[in-house]
Amino acid sequence: MFATLPTIIPFAEIKNSEAIPMSEISKEYDFKQVEERWVDTWDESIYYFDWNSDGPQYIIDTPPPYPTGNFHIGNALNWCYIDFVARYKRMRGYNVMFPQGWDCHGLPTEVKVEEIHKITKNEVPREEFRRLCEELTAQNIAKMRVTMRRLGFSNDWSNEYVTMLPDYYSKTQRSFVRMFEKGMIYREDHPVNWCPRCGTAIAFAEVEYDSRTTALNYLRFGSNLGDLEIATSRPELLAACVAVAVHPEDEKHGKYIGTEVQVPVFDYNVPVIADEVVDPTFGTGVVMICTFGDKQDVRWWVEHDLPLRQAIDRAGRMTEIAGKFAGMTIPECKEAIIEEMRSLGIIYKQESLDQNVGLCWRCKTAIEILSERQWFVKINPSEIIETSTEIEWVPEHMEIRLKNWTGTMDWDWCISRQRIFATPIPVWYCKKCGEPLVAKEDWLPLDPNLAQPPISCPGCGSDEFDPETDVLDTWMDSSISALNVTGWLSDHPPRYPAQLRPQGHDIIRTWAFYTILRAKALVGVRPWDSILVNGMVLGEDGHKMSKSLNNFIAPEEVVVKYGADAFRQWAAVGGSPGSDVMFRWKDVISGGRFLQKLWSMYRFSAPHAVKSSDAAPNQVDRWLLFELSTMIEAVTDSMDRFQFDEAFRAIRGFAWDVLADNYIELVKSRLYGADGPEKRAAQSTIYTAIEALTSLLAPFTPFIAEEIRQNLSGESVHTSSWPMPSGIPAQPEGSVIKDVAAAVRRYKSDRGMALNSPLAGIEVYSDLDLETIDLSGSTSSPVAVKRGSPKIETRAVEVKPQMKAIGPVFKNLSGEIIRKITSIDPEEVARQLETGKIEIEVGEEVVELGPEAVEIATETLSAGKAVEMIILAGVTVLIRTGS
RNA sequence: GGGCCCGUGGUCUAGUCGGUUAUGACAUCGCCCUUACACGGCGGGGAUCACGCGUUCGAAUCGCGUCGGGCCCA
Incomplete structure (x- = not known):
């Protein structure tokens, strides 16, 4: 008996007051308009860390970039990873801090300032030169902030820090004083690495070979x-x-x-x-x-x-x-x-x-080794190696780099530099007796070149001092970033350690090393729970991206052409974290296509996605909900392991293959059909799927996820919760229906038939009670479900041994069994299989195989009628072509 | 010279605590404008999983070696 075809109601007659008609939604996804609009309207306070909350914290020790004025693609990759994590953790209910710092001090800015103003640093007063450096740095920071916002990063701008400002460098100075008082910092004549051109001592980490x-x-x-x-x-x-x-x-x-x-x-x-x-x-x-x-x-x-x-x-x-x-x-x-x-x-x-x-x-x-009187920080290699074992390294093997490096230093960390634009060393020298006077913490911040100590020389009582003109290594600033973001020396109770340090593998020996050293020295705990190491970005020629190699792409260029959401997809799927990632335009392009696909899905769904509670899902709906639930579980697991490529692939696979290419095709007839529980079930299922999909996409493609979600439900996806798997049990029916519909689609396609052309009838032979509504709708044909097998002759043509079943049971007999069973007549094997077991002779003995040991490939013997048979796992489909 | 990582269709890549026909993207070829999408759909071709030896009933996956590449360091 064939089920009746659902009545088709013309699209124009469908009225749904809640939903947006498709015609009002643009056919093409306008990423520029959407992304720029959200950049302008998003309330960034939703990303602020709550210092007063008792909820679980997730503090990220963002590595503060050097403000060159250009936020390069390597930064962008790392920031994408950070943003994926920050947005995900927020949706999981964590009190997340994704702060932004700026590691300002350093030679490149000094050089740039000399260039811009056509001066050398010795031609202007120290203070004036420093002011020019600060001015340039402030401009560069402003430029980089624009790019970061445009890329959709959910930075907590209420916790921004700038290392050149007194707020921050007073902490650097206090860390110096504390470590000096603990005997961890000393000054002596010692060989140092010296750059004769820069005229300054440098640390091992700054030596290149x-x-x-x-x-x-x-x-x-x-x-x-x-x-x-x-x-x-x-x-x-x-x-x-x-x-x-x-x-x-x-x-x-x-x-x-x-x-x-x-x-x-x-x-x-x-x-x-x-x-x-x-x-x-x-x-x-x-x-x-x-x-x-x-x-x-x-x-x-x-x-x-x-x-x-x-x-x-x-x-x-x-x-x-x-x-x-x-x-x-x-x-x-x-x-x-x-x-x-x-x-x-x-x-x-x-x-x-x-x-x-x-x-x-x-x-x-070329550097020289000179003996100089310099300031040093004592290094305790075993303490650093021990601490690093308390930290979860992702990927694990990166920890080895730190350990290898830690063992190779011949002398302590030289922290004094002969420069200007850096944190001043808060020390004076008595003019009379020459003894150094290290500032007390409550005198800070200060520059000894501008201020005199408030006390006389404790040694000889003199009031005449020379300032220390050397300044601190910039790593002295940046290596306390983890402490700074967790509230060390702030008005808030400290919250160290931070949960995550994301950074590139090129700076393990510097930033990671120094930060661990300083956290242990200053507060006695590891700086972070986990460190996520990202790879380098390679140009399309396979070499590390750099301006000198001329394989350089600016993130802004990508955003203009394809949008931030497309760029971020490249970051997600370009490679797994830790491995180097090649920048490829085609990855960005395929990201853009996915956005268009999502938009088309949304455009279709908008009039149909309606939440309802009174409609029980049918078999196909339950199949979709099960696939959704399974996917959510997998994606959640991937996100917890920082495997963004895995997570994003799973989401995209669900959206494209499961939802768009299969589910929507299956339920179209119900959606366009008469109102009723069946229609409402499909509407509700679509709503659930799109809602969950936008949430899952929110960390990766925050713009389109927000656009669709806001249109769908009027709420922001970025304040929503991460979806939970519904836990709906697996049921075979929906999946079988999907397979049959796909098989029929293929059948029509193979014969050059229009996909909506009706067939005379489809008979599905199965032991399952399959619902026919979506099958007949999606195939535009009457469908009948029957028990048992069709009266069609089949012949076994090939025996496929199942290694998974045979191997573990028969061990080293397996090879012989396989040889034997594939050499005898498949028909004979098939006959035996009907009795439930197969007996074969292997050498002297007779071996008994269960039905799980083989699969039989069959061939249909045509009965000479206008019937085509499609055999799928668990079902046989007969198609009456009507001719 | 040492350490770490890597070598999978034309290109890039998934899979790597062993188990049917090795994943996907891009490219390519054929068919299809099917009331969301041709930036789409369906299907095809294309990989001795760098090479050699070994362990095993069975290796892309484990071990050893060779070659090649990358990164970090000396």
């Missing part, structure tokens, strides 16, 4: 035992030579150990020492130790208690001890000294040598 080719010079040192031949790549440091080293078991040079040799050109004696680190196969096997050619020299210097001979000054020029070379630059001296030694026959050989040299990461000048 590059391979260069240089000359290895072979020269002779005079000795009573006969000239000693040594090889060096740094002859310009000859005047700084304090010893010569050989390997203790070096047979050729062993006799020199303990004697003295004469340094050529400068004619003074240095000892020959034995040290196992010397590579006897490199050069001549003899190495000259200078203060300081490299880090190894520093180690030897300490170990063997050698004297200090400083041949290079702060400006990178040769000092007095270099004699007639004094005043030359390093390259000038190198050239002159080689020339001199050549003419004297001291250099007897030169060969080229590939080596890696340390460079200043800002200006790429």
